[in-house]
Amino acid sequence: MAQAVNAAGAEGGLRLRYDRSSVSHWLSGTRPRYPVPLLIVEVLSHHLGRTCSLDDAGFDERGRAHSPCQVTGQPPLHALAELAGRDADPARREGVRRLPYTVPDPASLSLPRLSGPAGTAGTAGTGGAAGAAVGLPRTSHDASVRFFTGELGRYGGGHTRNTLALYLCDAVLPTLGRRGPGPAPPRPQALLRAARLAFVLARMHADELDHGVSQRYLHLAARLADEADDPVTWSIVIRAHSAQLLALGHRRHALSHAEAATAALPRGASPPARAYVHAQLAVGYAALRDKRNALAALRIAETATEAAEKITLTAGPGSSQTVPDPFDAYTSAALAFQTAETLQRLDDTRSALAALARSAAARSADDRRGLALTHARRATLLLRAGQREEALARWPGLVALSAPLRSAAVRRVVHALGDKLRPGARSAATDF
Template identity: 45%
Template sequence: MTDRKGHNERLRALLAEAEWTSAALARAVNIAGAEVGLGLSYDRTSVSHWLSGTQPRRRIPQLVAEAFSRRLGRAITPSAAGFTAPDTETAGADPGAPRDADAVHQLTALVCSDTDPLHRVSLQRSPYEVELPLAPWQPVKPSAAGPTDRTPGIRGTRTSRVGKTEVATVRGAVESFASGLDRHGGGHARSALCAYLADDVVPWLHHSANTQAGRQLRKESAHLVFVLARQYEDCGMQGLAQRYFAGAMRLANEAEDRVTWAMALRALSSQAATLNHRRIALNHGEGALASLPPEAPPAVRSFVTAQLAVVRAMTNDQSGALAALADAERATDQADSEPSPFTAYPRAALEFQRAQTLRSLGDIGGASKALTASLAHRSPDDRRGHALTCAVRVHLLLRAGHVEEAGANWLAFNRAGTGLQSARVNRAGRSLQRAFLPYRSQPTVKALLNTSGSLS
């Protein structure tokens, strides 16, 4: 630790606003650290040192800021908490890439660090950034010149010409990895996708120019980066997921693809909502809808407006939430479902978002009904979605006092979730165990508790 002069009055003021004791802040920081793979054991004494002016070690100021951001529902930076910058890296800048680098060079630096054993662990522990700079919607034409032999970070075999074959190959990879995420969880084949981006896709991108094929390659590559971001998000690596979502947005700009850009911003809204950054989630959700072009497919409009309904409900905008939900419903009815992760929005997903919206608005009965509909529409291959839907339904049933039915849904959760490589599903399983503890005297619940350790 490095001592600083004077007391940290900013941190003291945030503690008072959050109505936290020093011990409560320490617990919140430990939890945030565990989410990015750091085994922390701070206590009230540690916080006392921070209050007296001691600067925590690297990464901790960002975790303190993240803990306060979740508690207070607004963006708190390390400096707002009275700390100096936690890292020398610029927030949101990928390792090894200049701040003004184009999308492909930014992606090159990121995936090469991600596949480098010397940097991977540190990168995967990157905390979520409440003020991550995002590329605004502004189509940027990629450079027509390919890289030289000295271009850093490019792996794989040099390709002299990129065309329809490479575009089709990346499109197929998008469908394969997206399907694997639903079937096996975000930890499945994640390293393989990183390596594929580094060894194949990045070299193709560097050798593609501002042609129709080049722009199409950037679009499909943005989709692939989006899938990788979802994998990291499902694994609980929120900071790295956020960087990849931002990378997908930059590629969409170079592809002149406003639809994919909006979808990535929508995903950032969902991530922020999950972390309880409500204002950020709302801003991203509104921005995603505002940026959709008139010709956007109905399924994409449903995807965006359903998320907007969720965050509007979280911010107590009942009329706005219900209006967005109705818009999503109409768009789904108009959609021509195609078997592709970026052209179809399943009814099961819409019903899940409906349940989240109604739950936030206090309509527990409506939320439970929507979850039942979501389960009915789930594809058998979507094991991850099935497990997470069951988990939410269990909590609602327990809240309504339907313990037996909740137990049956817990069994369904275990069947769907067993073997999934998903930190999110694992967390849901531990949450269900805690939720059933008050009912452990009941024989059925006792038996479930004794056999539910496989997902914990």
């Protein structure tokens, strides 16, 4: 029990060292500090195969009083307002960011509803130059999605996540009538903007390894995309769920989410969306050693990426982005990174290294986070392939590239690489 709670805490970035005596104390009535009660009920729920509440575990109202807002028992706009409000408040955000990650039940993952004929795009469509079957005009809110996505790539998830949470609370959600019944329900386009901003905020938190709150933003983004009747956005959000599950080691759950994201894509989905979703599907199959399906998914992603880049080239001025988001574009650099992960999981290290070289060469200089992760992954594979000197030669540049970033994910991989390369490398990495 203690080991399971420690492992659940590690998924949320907590370093716990509970042992057998700790469990004895809990049984005798000692209440661990927040958020450990939430971790305990998550562990019990997982092993029992059913939901275990704080009351079931023996924690009274005092334990519940410290539990942050729940996102499943109320309308998504209200839940998003409460979650983002706590996230934007310096006095309350620490509790939100220590929320434990909960492994979802694949059986509870249902495809989004569709108002139109089966296999067609929803009423809201998908925006941007790449969205052919569209209808969502570019507005200031669309520009905000691109802006915050760009900030994530340039400076890391810790740079503007507070600003984005506050922007959601003060500039986006009030326009949707969340403070009371309005004269009319929110338009699909407005719901979709909120969903996409919640998606970007989830990515920022994941980059800071706050997986519990990231998961809750993704959950709300998916619900809002469903209400907006946009299966493309829903698929992109569930694809992000899959990537998060895989990063935390839940391979089968990750594949089930990637398959659900692919199944929900309508025939009219834009090439960037198809490429983004199928690239993750390839990684999911590779994680379970399914080479045939992994390579087949990669081929679909490659074809879609080629089509997406052709659309970007012919869309005219202002269509290109230095740090694209999956709603509008999907680049060959991003696909090459996913290709490398797929091939690495299939034990093809040489081809994975070649894919990482292509990814690094194709990335924009503004995508510092992507460049840092690409170079770190490349150096790690070089080291694994026995090319220690070549990996070591890349170390100074990697540290310099990572220094301006506020990204716990980058810090973790750079520190881990430094430990493997040389005794003095890790101390050099702690300066950023």
